[in-house]
Amino acid sequence: MATNPMHQFNVYKIGPEIKINGIDLSFTNASLFMLISGIFISLFLLLGTKDRKIVPGKFQLISEMLYNFISKMISDTAGKKAKPYFSFIFSLFIFVLFCNMVGMLPYSFTVTSHIIVTLAFAMFIFIGVTILGFVIHGFKYLKIFVPSGVPMVLLPIIMIIEIISYLSRPVSLSVRLFANMMAGHTMLKVFGGFVISLGLVAGWLPLTFSVALTGLEILVAFLQAYVFAILTCIYLNDALNLHH
């Protein structure tokens, strides 16, 4: 095999070293692709909102569909109370989606294939939702660990399970996105390597597989962005409307 399939995930710095209080905050290729995704998002939304026609053009139609899609997702999962967080969910979905999609371009870097990035998102959501829950419901928010209609005997066990499941939310949320992105890109790289090493004789098989995998990865890129956003909505729903 020509190169290590994990090589694509390497982070290296671009430009001068920036150090604040001994912490390295240099501009890296990861930062570059975050920036590229951000520019793509801005361009896309700029085109989508440029001419505000009654009968929309292509970009306007797509951006409005995106708006309606997320608006429906939020109202379906978290209800009307989640409306102030619409912009956040929208940004989250579109940022994750564009990072995943930009990562599908050859020779690019996938921002979301790094655990630290997804963990940062997940921790922010987890801490934010928890604070929101306590602000809205006070100490009653702890009721989330006590499901209704559970026999008293089972209650301690259920409570422990609930607490563990609540605390594992950021881990599952971040690892799901990170592992999906990394697995897909590693597989793409591995099959790409097979094409080279098997050559003209048998290289066609991994090549077909690679093409099919690319389609699958685009689906996964969309799906994972959707899952990330909808799970955020569900966590938000727990904080806003205390169900248990």
Place this chain on the structure above:
Amino acid sequence: MIKIISLTTLSLFILRNAYAAEAGMPQLDPTYWASQVFWLTLIFSAIYFLIAKIFVPKIKGNIDARESQIRKDINEANSLKEEADKKLKEYNKIIDEAKLEAKKLISEGRKKINEDIQLKKEQIEKDIQKETLSATKEIEKFKINSLKKINIISEEIVSDIIKDIFKEDLNKSSIKATVSEVMKERRN
């Protein structure tokens, strides 16, 4: 299936290489973690503010504008339709009234014409009767006159014939009597 297998192998990978990050996964190398979080925070908050302050209000405004425009158009169409219905009703009413009036006018006209015709007819019939009466009278007169004249002419002819044949004049009164007798016979 492939996904699941690769995910499990990768999770094993993570566990095995957790303590040897540099060798296996670049994701677990903490050198640039701070940098990534820093730039992520910076760029994502920039995107968030752009979206929250500019793009979402714009898209929302546009969708709302479209909805209100459509609602306005539908309302306008409905009011126009109502007006058209009203106008149609008015039109039908006017037409019905006009038809009724026309019928009335026609029947009145017919009545008047019929009366006129009746009157004229009676007048003409009267005139005709009068004329026939006077004509029959005259015919009667002519008949009588002609009879008389025929009698006279016949008498003259008879007297002339007798004169030619017998060379003598006959008594005029006897001729007259004979002629009138013959005439009577012929008439019967």
